[in-house]
Amino acid sequence: MSKDRPDEFAEAPFPAPEPDDHAGHRQRVRERFLKVGGDALEDYELLELALQLVIPRKDTKGLAKTLLREFGSFSGVFNASEARLSKVKGLGETTIAHIKVIQAVAARFGRDRIDSDQPILSSWSQLIDYCRSQMAFESVEQFRILFLDKKNRLISDEVQQTGTVDHTPVYPREVIKRTLELSATALILVHNHPKMPISITQDHAVSH
Structure with missing residues (x-):
């Protein structure tokens, strides 16, 4: 066999790895978030960043947009039940748990912003x-x-x-009873309409 003939059994060189477009996109979104903050990002971009924390090796942009279409809004995604989230292709148990943790963190953050030593009004x-x-x-x-x-x-x-999607009962007797138990001198009564702005009414109660 001629020594000049190439060895047909020699291993071919591995092709150079293709650039990871998904990784580059994720990095650009993260850098933009750190530079301009969350308020400057679109809803799908902020949701995309949240999903990246538990789906690190896939493009989450499409999934973020799918979730927003399915549930109507950014808040709607995080408020969706686990049963409804599980029907979305691409969401597993870990990702659903992550979404619900973010929801709980947001609620806790809201409560902590109310300083019990300062007037709420x-x-x-x-x-x-x-x-x-x-x-x-x-x-x-x-x-x-x-x-x-x-x-x-x-x-x-x-x-x-707690009521239905368009009705909740109110029992004044129970409100007064609880007010007296807590020795409260003022009340703020709040109710919501699903997918509509909340309604807040300030009222006052006699403690004795």
Whole structure:
């Protein structure tokens, strides 16, 4: 056999790895988030970033857009039940758990922003943000009561009743009973309409 003849059994050189377009896209989105903040990102971009934490090796842009179409809004995705989320192709148990953890973190963050040592009515916008984080995107109506002391500081935040998609019962006797139990001197009554803005009514109650 001629020595000049190439060895037909020699291993062919491996082709150079193709650039990972998905990795490059993820990096660009992360860098943009760190540079301009979440408020400057579209809903699908922020959701895409959240999904990347549990789906690190796939493009999550398409999945993010699918979720927004399916559930109607950014908040709708995180408020969706586990049963509904499980029907979306591409979502496994780990990713669904991650979505629900983010929902719980957002609710906890909203509660912690209300300083129990400060009057809750000192910032109307803060109150609206708090109520929205707790109940604005619930799938059924809730009747919630914020019990306040004489300095308008929060004593307790309680869901008094839960109803259907368009109705929730209210029992004044139970409201008064609980108000007396907590020695509250003021109330903020809140109810939501699923997929509609929340409604807040300030009222006052006599503690004795």
